[in-house]
Structures are given as structure tokens and as C-alpha cells.
Amino acid sequence: MKVIKFGGSSLASAEQLKKVLNIIKSDPERRIVVVSAPGKRSGSDTKVTDLLIQYAEAYLAGKDYTAIQQQIIDRYQSMADELGLHSAMNDVRDGLQELAKMDKNSPERVLDAFKASGENNNALIVAEFLAKNGLPAVYVNPREAGIIVSDVPGNAQILPDSYEKIYQLTERDGVLVIPGFFGYTENGDICTFSRGGSDISGAIVAAGVKAELYENFTDVDAIFSAHPGLVKNPKAITELTFREMRELSYAGFNVLHDEALIPAFHADIPVVIKNTNNPEAPGTRISSARTIGKETVSGIAGDSGFLSIYLSKYLMNREVGFGRKVLRILEDMHLKYEHMPSGIDDISIILREDQFTDEIEQTLIRRLKEELHLDEIKIKHDLAMVAIVGEGMKNSIGVAAKATRALADNQINIEMINQGSSEVSIMFSLENGQEKRAIRALYDAFFN
Amino acid sequence: MKVIKFGGSSLASAEQLKKVLNIIKSDPERRIVVVSAPGKRSGSDTKVTDLLIQYAEAYLAGKDYTAIQQQIIDRYQSMADELGLHSAMNDVRDGLQELAKMDKNSPERVLDAFKASGENNNALIVAEFLAKNGLPAVYVNPREAGIIVSDVPGNAQILPDSYEKIYQLTERDGVLVIPGFFGYTENGDICTFSRGGSDISGAIVAAGVKAELYENFTDVDAIFSAHPGLVKNPKAITELTFREMRELSYAGFNVLHDEALIPAFHADIPVVIKNTNNPEAPGTRISSARTIGKETVSGIAGDSGFLSIYLSKYLMNREVGFGRKVLRILEDMHLKYEHMPSGIDDISIILREDQFTDEIEQTLIRRLKEELHLDEIKIKHDLAMVAIVGEGMKNSIGVAAKATRALADNQINIEMINQGSSEVSIMFSLENGQEKRAIRALYDAFFN
Incomplete structure (x- = not known):
């Protein structure tokens, strides 16, 4: 059994829904479909979720919401008309109108219920289609x-007991169409997941039914080994480990939100990223282990907006508890650190x-100065x-040499190298503005 | 005013003492002399300090100590005879005999007093000479x-108030000969410093009198840029920063014990390492700042006997307090860590x-497993x-590239690179047994 999730752009129009139909039809294992709300049909279009937020805000503010409510209904109606659907639209219309009867005392719950209706209505449409x-x-x-999720509107977490219940879906026949992005609390209230919510729903369902595969259909052929905006025709990655x-996500790739991978990671369900508009492309498969080819590096990513604080104190490394004191201060101040490499007398x-x-x-x-008596x-x-990432690097001699040479040849000064703490990456910190040049230089060195 | 300290091998024999005389005479600024106990005269000889420990042990055990006591007296006597000295030997003999009247209830104090007499007697001899x-x-x-020191036999620390008292030595005329290795507690008991104790005494006195220079005379011409046992004719280092x-000391150089540099570092007194047997050689000067030439790397050092513990947990970097929990466990178990580089989901x-x-x-x-729920x-x-060390590396592009290339070309796999946390070093961790080859490869790359 495969769980297949379609993103907003895959479900934005009647034309897109026809592609979705063919994809599901082409593989009888595609038994559970998780859907997003309709995304943009073109660059200037508005996502249904954003319309729903406007609707919720107007309703909560006691303003006239009829126009925006109608705009949303029309959006579904036009899809239904094009696809020749009838029955689902009654539920869609009723549901959208019912929203405006909610108790306004919990505006967060109102907002969550409005937003969730985007996915829910789309699931009704898709199922009928x-x-x-x-x-x-x-x-x-x-x-x-x-x-069933925790009662945190906008950032719900799946409750561990849910998985057993979800497993019962395997006993059902046919193709099950489930709206993504939200669940219900134990009290029966709607709560949405965080950013990338439908991806999370798909992963949860895949983990629950112990799917052989979680297919995540989006609008790119694959995850690329470097950002296509930075490197011309970067190589598509066919396989990655979690x-x-x-x-890669940490260092700037954002095809799939981290959190969406957690349930799949823990249940050891492989995930594949595929393109609704080009389903023949093999996509990128993410799993706990993969065959390691002769390529040492899988991808190169970068991100900016970091700062470093350098602390130095003579004989620091003899002072028991120094590192812990530093971390205590950060924790006190609710600051999250990314790395904390240490020298002998410096951190x-x-x-x-x-932040x-x-x-x-x-x-x-x-x-830091006062409590640690720094020099x-x-x-x-x-x-x-900038990070170079790859399972193949671990036992390969000369990867660091190749990377540092590529940076040096491009006159890029390395502020910091972090190699070896992670088995699958080498991280370089650089001055801002150098990361694009660095990514290109590293891509050339490892892929060209 | 300069404080000049002579090590045991510089004071092992009458012949060596004559060199010491010439060195002091040649510079009228050499006004305070700190002396060690007589070291070995040849490879098979025994250091006076080791004889004193045997003497102390025999005395404490209630055994006959007359032979060992006499052996120590004879050792000083032979120097005194050769140098034609008379008066100091009475004090030396009396002092050595008086030791055997100490209260045995504090064996640690007995041991400290016996050991300290090695330096003390030598100072009497040197002063008369x-x-x-x-x-x-x-x-x-x-x-x-x-x-004046803390009351910790074998590991005394100077009391901060002492420096003011020591400064009064600047008001005295002539050449002052002070035994190294020990001080007195506020109660008047002798307590010795830790390993390298006379170096510590010299640095304390240099800091106290605000000396222009602390000269540390030993038996090597300089600190070398790599261990002479590993690299043929390594370059002598003329200048280093603290x-x-x-x-370099941390990573395997052990010319001067770290602790000996603390007082000099804090008082900003330059230290020079020189050779009693070749005082014309410029030696190595260690100070807070130095002129940076075109050489990026000053020295290459290595040490073995480390272990690494790799911890991995999915989404570790989202877990507030994870690093602190790791350090808490280490502290609980009284384990000192050297480095703790972290990746995203690993440390x-x-x-x-x-240890x-x-x-x-x-x-x-x-x-770690139980308390941190690791994957x-x-x-x-x-x-x-292995570390490459140099003030010149900081703003130099390509140092890491050169180093990693040298290691790769010699088929040395790098387990870990730590660059940038310290401004003056890049550290590599390697499999044991590879450090000698690595040091040679790096020396070749940077010095040949």
C-alpha cells in the first residue's frame, strides 16, 4: 500500500486534477490519497488557504464576509463545473457557510477551522472526481x-495512540481521500499542523498504515544537488538518506519541511518526491539507507543569517563546567545555538x-563576559x-581537500570548518555574500 | 630587570655552573636567578629530587636512611669541592640532616619539605659560587x-597577595638567588608546586617584579616547529604568542609546562626559552603579540590517546538543552572533554x-543512551x-586546503577537522598511528 500526497499546485485546477487521476489510476497500490487545499493556478492567483484566512479575519472582526465567502465557493464551483461534479459541492457550500456560525470566543480555533476547510473541501471534490x-x-x-492531535491550534502534534487507529484504514477497500493539514483534538476540535501541514498528514498516515512508500507529489522533478537558481542545470538526486x-534542508533546501519527515523516519517508511506534471521522472527517494555509488557528495546547500560569538580565556580547557555555563546562559535567554565548536582556550x-x-x-x-570572566x-x-552533504564522504580520503581547494581557488576565506561531528556533512562558515559563490565553486569541484 | 631560571640539567655539575655564571655575568639586567635542583649529569645519573624522595620514603617508613642521606650530601659536596666552596655546605648538610627530625604525622608535608630541599640547597650553592x-x-x-602559597602539598597555588610582596625584591641590590619549586603557606609550612615547579616559581617572580623578561634556560636551543624526533632538522621558532x-603544548610540545606560563601571561611578561649550553642561540621568545611574517604556520604538533563518542538523534538540534545535558553527565562523572563539535542531529x-x-x-x-534517548x-x-598552529593563518586563504591536501596525498583519512573555533590553530583528528606520518606530511607542506 502506498500513501500519496498531492500539494496545492497539483490540485489548483481541473486540469491538474486530471493529472492526479491518471497518477492514482496508474498504480493500484496508491490506496490512500492525502490532499492539500487548491494552490495558485498562475503566478498572480491566490491560494485558497489565503482566501480562507481573509474570510476568517473578516468574520472575526464582525465585517461583511459575503464577498470573500462567495469567492471561495466560486473557486471550488469552477473546478466542480469543469469536472462535471455535483454532489460534493453541496457539502462544500454548506461547510463554508457553517463556518460563519462558529463561537468567536476562541479566535485561534476559528482560524484553524477556516483554514482546515480548504483541504477538507478539496478532499470532497477530489473524492467525487x-x-x-x-x-x-x-x-x-x-x-x-x-x-487525533494535541490541542495546540496552528502547531498540533499527532498523539502517539493515533497510529493504532490509523492502521485500521488498511482494512478498508477502495481509494481513501483524506484532507491534509489538520486533525481533531480528543475534544473533537479541529487543530492544524504547522507549516507544511499536509506533508505532515501524509507522513503520519503513511506511518500509521505502515505503507511501503509515501509518495509526495509536488511541482519539481526531484531534489537537486544544488539550488537551480545558483547552478545551471544541477544534477537531480535520485536517492537520499533521511x-x-x-x-540539506537545514542548510537551505526547502522542498519538504523537516517535520514532515519525522513520522516517516521513525516508522522507516521511504519517501519519494515526485512531480505531478512529469510523473515519469523518477523523483528523489528518501529512506534510512541507500546504495552508495561512486559519488561522494549528494548535495550542496547554503544559508545566510548567522552570527558567531568568539569567547577566549586563557586555560579555559582546564575549567570544569565552562561549556555548560555557556549553554546555561543561552538557555536562560531562550537562545538556540546551531554549533559550538571549541578550541583549547576558546569557544x-x-x-x-x-533571534x-x-x-x-x-x-x-x-x-557571558561577567559570568565567565573572559579574556x-x-x-x-x-x-x-555552506554544507556539502553525502553518505559517501565518510570513508573517502580527500573530500575536505577538494572542497577547501575549491574555496581557496575562488578566493573565499573560510571562517570555520566543521567536519566529522556529522558523518554525512562538512560545514563551512563564510562571510555573508560569499555563499552563492561558494556553492558554485563546490558544485563545480564535485559535479563538473 | 630580568628574571632568569635555570633547569636541573643546567645546574647538574660544576661544569654547568660555570656556564651559568657566564650567562648571568654577561647581562647586568639578570638580577634574579631562580634555580632547580641538580639534574642528571649523564644518562644513567639520578636527579637529586629523586634521591630526596627515596630519603623521605625511608625516613617515613622508619628505615635506615643514613646511606641515602649521605649520597645526597656527597652530591652537593662534590660540586662544592670542585667549585672551591665552603660556607654553603654547612647549611646544606645541616638542612639535609634536620629533615630527619620532622613530625611524621603529616607525610605529605614531610615529602614536600624533603623535595623542596633539593632546590633550596642548590640555591645556597649557586649563591656562594x-x-x-x-x-x-x-x-x-x-x-x-x-x-606565599595555598596549603596544598604537591600542588600549591600562589596567593594573589604575594605579588605585592614579591615586588619589594626590586628594591634590593645585587643578584638574588631564589630556589624554585616551592613556597610557604601562611602558617609557614613548605608546599611545592606541581610538575614543572621551578618554571612556575620563575614566572611568579617575573610577574611579581614586573620583569622586562623571564628567561628560562634549559638544554634546547629553541622550541622547534615540529618534534626533532619526527622531522629532520626542524626549523627553530624564534617568536610565538602565548x-x-x-x-602547541596542548598538542604535544612539552618544553615548558602550561601552568608555568600563567603568571607571565597575566602580567604580560615575555618569556624566552634559551639553552645554557649554547647561550648565543637566540632561543624562542613567547609574548602576547609578535610580528607576523609571511609564514602562516608556526608549528605542528600531535598527541595520541583520545577517544570520540558519537551521539546521534533525529532532530537533536531542535531539542533545547541537549548539549547541556551531555555536559552535565560528563561533569557528574568527573570526565573532562577536549572538544565537542556538533552537527545538526549529532554531537x-x-x-x-x-580517564x-x-x-x-x-x-x-x-x-548517555538512557538519559538522552539517542538513536x-x-x-x-x-x-x-594533530594541530597546525600559527597566528599567521587567521586571514590567510588556502591554509586548510594545503593541509587537507597534504594529508590526502599521504592517504591519511581525517576523522574530524576543527577549524575556526581557535583563531590560531586547525586541529585534525586521525586514527592512532597516523599522527607521525601526518606531522611529517604537514611539515613538508608548510616548511619545505
Whole structure:
């Protein structure tokens, strides 16, 4: 059994839904379909979810919402008309109108219910469309599917007990169409997942039914070994491990949100990223282990917006508890650090800059100075991180040499190298503005 | 004013003392002389300090100590005879005999007093010898000099107030000869410093009198850029900063014990390492800042006997407090870590192997696993660390490239690279047994 999830752009129009139909039809193992809300049909279009947020805001503010409500209904109606559907639209229309009867005392719940209706209505449409075209498809509500979540609107987490319930879906016949993005609390309230929510739903269902594969259909042929905006025709990656994917997402790849991979990782379900518009392309398969070819490096990614704080104190390494004191101060101040490489008498802390205001920065510096009795403290803003990632690097001699040579030849100064703490990546920190050049240089060195 | 310290081999015989005389005479700024106990005169000889330990042990055990006592007296006597000295020997003999009247209830104090007499007697001899040869030299007892220490036999620390008292030595005329290695507690008991104790005494006195220079005379021409046992005719280093010296000592250089540099570092007193047997050689000067030439690397050092523990957990970097929990466990178990580089979902901890027994290792692994809910934990024994050190590396492009290339060309696999946390070093961890080859390869790359 395969769980197949379609993103917003795959479901934005009648034309796209026809592609979806063919994809599902082409493989009888594609038994559970998880759908997003309709995305943009063109660059200037608005996602249904964004329309729903406007609708919710108007409703909550006591303003006239009839126009925006109608715009949303029309959006589904036009798809239904084009596809010749009738019955689903009654539920869609009723559902969208019912929203405007919710208790306004919990605006967060209102917002979550409005947003969730985007996926829910689309699942109704898709189910009717598939059924009308020869597939034994039925709509399955997330509550019925067993997707029971924690009561945190906008950032719900699946409850561990849910998986057993979800497994019961395997006993059902036909093609099950489940709206993504949300679940129900134990009290029966709708709560949405965080960013990338439908991806999360798909992974949860795949883990629950112990799927042989979780297929994530989007609008790119594959994950590429470098950002296509930076490198011309970068190589498509056919296979990645979960940890390679983690390193690449961390360092700037954002095809699939990290959180979406957690249920698949823990249940050891392979994930494949495929293109609805080009389903013949093999896509990128992400799993816990893969065959390692002769290529050492799978991908190169980079991100900017880091700062480093350099602490120096003579004989630091003899001071028991020094590192822990540093981490205690960061924790006190609710600052998350990315790396903390240490020398003998010095430690550098790398953090994301977006956590800082001038005031937070000053407080941190003052506390570190005063509480740790430092000889020196230096802060460096505007750093970028570039990572080369690959399972094949671990036992390969000369990878670091090749990478550092490529950077040196391009006159790029390396602020920091972090190799060996991760088995699948080497990270370089560089001055901001150098990361694009660095990615190109590294791509050339390892792929050209 | 310069403080000049002579090591045991510089004071082992009458012949050596004559060299010492010439060295002091040649510079009128050499006003304070700190002396070690007589070292070995030849390879098969025994250091006086070791004889004193035998004497102390015999005395404490209630055994006959007359033979060993006499052997020590004879050792000083033969020097005195050769140098034609008379008066100091009475004090030396009396002092050595008085030791055997000490209260045996504090064996640690007994041992410290016996050991300290090696330096003390030598200072008496040296002072008389210098005075007899035209220098206005006098013996100064450490208590009189103001060297007041914490009451920790074998590992005393200077008390901060001492420095003011020591400064009063600047008001005295002539050449002051002070025994190294020990001070007095506030109660008037003798306590010795740790390993390298006379070097520590010299640095303390240099800091106290605000000397322009602390000259440390030993039996090597200089600190070399790599170990002469590994590299043929390595380059002598003329200048180092304190932090370069720290990195080099840490990574295997042991000309001067780290602790000896602390007082000089804090008082910003330059230190020079020179050779009693070749005082014309410029030696190596260690100070807080130096002129940076075109050489990027100053020295290459290595050490073995490390282990690494690799911890991996999916989404580790989202877990607030993870690093601190790791450090808490290490601290609980009194384990000192050397480095703890982190990836996104993994941390490696590098520790010195000599802290471990099988049982400690098992306990640590179990605690890390249980308390941190890891996905994976791997321990790797027998690692070596090699460091390239140099103030000139900081802003130089291509140093890492050159180093990693040299290692790759010699088929040396790099387990870990730590660059950038320290401004003056790049550290590589390698499999044990590879460090010598690595040092040679790196030396070739940077110096040949």
C-alpha cells in the first residue's frame, strides 16, 4: 500500500486534477490519497488557504464576509463545473457557510477551522472526481481516519495512540481521500499542523498504515544537488538518506519541511518526491539507507543569517563546567545555538541572527563576559553556512581537500570548518555574500 | 630587570655552573636567578629530587636512611669541592640532616619539605659560587621573597597577595638567588608546586617584579616547529604568542609546562626559552603579540590517546538543552572533554582516553543512551590529534586546503577537522598511528 500526497499546485485546477487521476489510476497500490487545499493556478492567483484566512479575519472582526465567502465557493464551483461534479459541492457550500456560525470566543480555533476547510473541501471534490472516473474513491474525515492531535491550534502534534487507529484504514477497500493539514483534538476540535501541514498528514498516515512508500507529489522533478537558481542545470538526486535530507534542508533546501519527515523516519517508511506534471521522472527517494555509488557528495546547500560569538580565556580547557555555563546562559535567554565548536582556550558559538535584537545581543555579551570572566569576546555578524552533504564522504580520503581547494581557488576565506561531528556533512562558515559563490565553486569541484 | 631560571640539567655539575655564571655575568639586567635542583649529569645519573624522595620514603617508613642521606650530601659536596666552596655546605648538610627530625604525622608535608630541599640547597650553592666569582649574589629564601602559597602539598597555588610582596625584591641590590619549586603557606609550612615547579616559581617572580623578561634556560636551543624526533632538522621558532604556545603544548610540545606560563601571561611578561649550553642561540621568545611574517604556520604538533563518542538523534538540534545535558553527565562523572563539535542531529565528544576504565566507559555509554534517548551512539578508541598552529593563518586563504591536501596525498583519512573555533590553530583528528606520518606530511607542506 502506498500513501500519496498531492500539494496545492497539483490540485489548483481541473486540469491538474486530471493529472492526479491518471497518477492514482496508474498504480493500484496508491490506496490512500492525502490532499492539500487548491494552490495558485498562475503566478498572480491566490491560494485558497489565503482566501480562507481573509474570510476568517473578516468574520472575526464582525465585517461583511459575503464577498470573500462567495469567492471561495466560486473557486471550488469552477473546478466542480469543469469536472462535471455535483454532489460534493453541496457539502462544500454548506461547510463554508457553517463556518460563519462558529463561537468567536476562541479566535485561534476559528482560524484553524477556516483554514482546515480548504483541504477538507478539496478532499470532497477530489473524492467525487475520482469516483466519477472509475476509481472506488471515498472521502475520509481525519477524525474517522484516527488523526487525533494535541490541542495546540496552528502547531498540533499527532498523539502517539493515533497510529493504532490509523492502521485500521488498511482494512478498508477502495481509494481513501483524506484532507491534509489538520486533525481533531480528543475534544473533537479541529487543530492544524504547522507549516507544511499536509506533508505532515501524509507522513503520519503513511506511518500509521505502515505503507511501503509515501509518495509526495509536488511541482519539481526531484531534489537537486544544488539550488537551480545558483547552478545551471544541477544534477537531480535520485536517492537520499533521511540524515542527508536533514542536513540539506537545514542548510537551505526547502522542498519538504523537516517535520514532515519525522513520522516517516521513525516508522522507516521511504519517501519519494515526485512531480505531478512529469510523473515519469523518477523523483528523489528518501529512506534510512541507500546504495552508495561512486559519488561522494549528494548535495550542496547554503544559508545566510548567522552570527558567531568568539569567547577566549586563557586555560579555559582546564575549567570544569565552562561549556555548560555557556549553554546555561543561552538557555536562560531562550537562545538556540546551531554549533559550538571549541578550541583549547576558546569557544565559538554559532546562532541564527533572527533571534537577536540589539538589546538581546548586548545582554548576552554582558552576561557571558561577567559570568565567565573572559579574556576576550568578539561577535561577528552576517555569516553564511555552506554544507556539502553525502553518505559517501565518510570513508573517502580527500573530500575536505577538494572542497577547501575549491574555496581557496575562488578566493573565499573560510571562517570555520566543521567536519566529522556529522558523518554525512562538512560545514563551512563564510562571510555573508560569499555563499552563492561558494556553492558554485563546490558544485563545480564535485559535479563538473 | 630580568628574571632568569635555570633547569636541573643546567645546574647538574660544576661544569654547568660555570656556564651559568657566564650567562648571568654577561647581562647586568639578570638580577634574579631562580634555580632547580641538580639534574642528571649523564644518562644513567639520578636527579637529586629523586634521591630526596627515596630519603623521605625511608625516613617515613622508619628505615635506615643514613646511606641515602649521605649520597645526597656527597652530591652537593662534590660540586662544592670542585667549585672551591665552603660556607654553603654547612647549611646544606645541616638542612639535609634536620629533615630527619620532622613530625611524621603529616607525610605529605614531610615529602614536600624533603623535595623542596633539593632546590633550596642548590640555591645556597649557586649563591656562594656566584658571590665567590665576583657577582654580588645572595641567597633569598622563598618566604623572604614573598612566595606565599595555598596549603596544598604537591600542588600549591600562589596567593594573589604575594605579588605585592614579591615586588619589594626590586628594591634590593645585587643578584638574588631564589630556589624554585616551592613556597610557604601562611602558617609557614613548605608546599611545592606541581610538575614543572621551578618554571612556575620563575614566572611568579617575573610577574611579581614586573620583569622586562623571564628567561628560562634549559638544554634546547629553541622550541622547534615540529618534534626533532619526527622531522629532520626542524626549523627553530624564534617568536610565538602565548596562545600559539598553549596550542602547541596542548598538542604535544612539552618544553615548558602550561601552568608555568600563567603568571607571565597575566602580567604580560615575555618569556624566552634559551639553552645554557649554547647561550648565543637566540632561543624562542613567547609574548602576547609578535610580528607576523609571511609564514602562516608556526608549528605542528600531535598527541595520541583520545577517544570520540558519537551521539546521534533525529532532530537533536531542535531539542533545547541537549548539549547541556551531555555536559552535565560528563561533569557528574568527573570526565573532562577536549572538544565537542556538533552537527545538526549529532554531537561528537573527544576525550582523553586515560580517564577511562572499561567500567567508566560502560557507565558513560549507558547514561548517555538512557538519559538522552539517542538513536545511535558509537565510540571510537585510539584517536590522535594533530594541530597546525600559527597566528599567521587567521586571514590567510588556502591554509586548510594545503593541509587537507597534504594529508590526502599521504592517504591519511581525517576523522574530524576543527577549524575556526581557535583563531590560531586547525586541529585534525586521525586514527592512532597516523599522527607521525601526518606531522611529517604537514611539515613538508608548510616548511619545505
